[in-house]
Amino acid sequence: MMRLLYLLPVLLFAGIAAFFAVGLQGDPAKLPSALINRPLPPFALAGLDAATPGFGSATFVGEPKLLNVFASWCAACPQEHPMLTRIAAEGVAVYGLDWKDTPENATRWLAKLGNPYRSIASDPTARTGIDLGVTGVPETFVIDRHGRVRYKQIGPITPQDWDQTLRPMLAKLKAEA
């Protein structure tokens, strides 16, 4: 019996090692969203320019949509841009939130790269972004037909993210009542 007790520290160590091996896998820069399975915070923002109508939280009721947070000053956004263009071409409604940016810069940015968004709202004060718990750009929210946040993608959407996570999720949400 006493002999077995000597194994206790070894087992304890193995347990702690396993705990950390699993726990330290994730990227600490990716904070889980506090909004998952909760409705979007109420907001209503003006469009990027006079020709863009803008949108608010009420826009996200009806069919599942993507809300992409971007900015002209964001380094990773041009990298993500072709994916957004592809996603929009597949018929998914992608809404753009231009965060901590000026409409002039964003307009110039979109003129250069193309505009994949169904509509673009301007958030120069960052308040709507903060309400959404945005920590940086780009971030993309998957929103179901009831206007609830179901998933948050942090960082640019890669082709793998789209094929393996976001597209299957949107398909599932579409099938939901």
Next chain:
Amino acid sequence: MRWLIALIAIMLAAPTLAVLPDEMLRDPRLEARARVISQQLRCVVCQNQTIDDSDAPLARDLRLLVRERLTRGDSDHQAIEYLVARYGNYVLLKPPFERATLLLWLGPAAFVLIGGIGVVAYFGRRRVTPDDNGALSAEEAARVDALLREG
């Protein structure tokens, strides 16, 4: 000597303040509360700094937001809860004591306890207690006598 003074000066140099004068509130009491709150909130961009320390633009936005909440009459607790509702418990540099953080809070004490029990069990068992201040027992004295006589 000059080197020493330079070294001490470097060590004493306080880190520059991230809070800019234009962010500060007129009311010194509100400003003091805002500083205390900011020192408890994690900058979500540069995660090991408080928003009070961080130069990140988002940290500045959050500092302004905290000040705005206080000006509107929020209590310290309400201002902190406002950000927790948006960014989760991650914005708190000191995690709250709740079920999910039980291991975090009680783990170190539990390990000290387990280790302590181990140490006591190990050394407690090995200790030989001298019964009579090191004096020889009658049996031992007889054996010493026998050996001396032989010598």
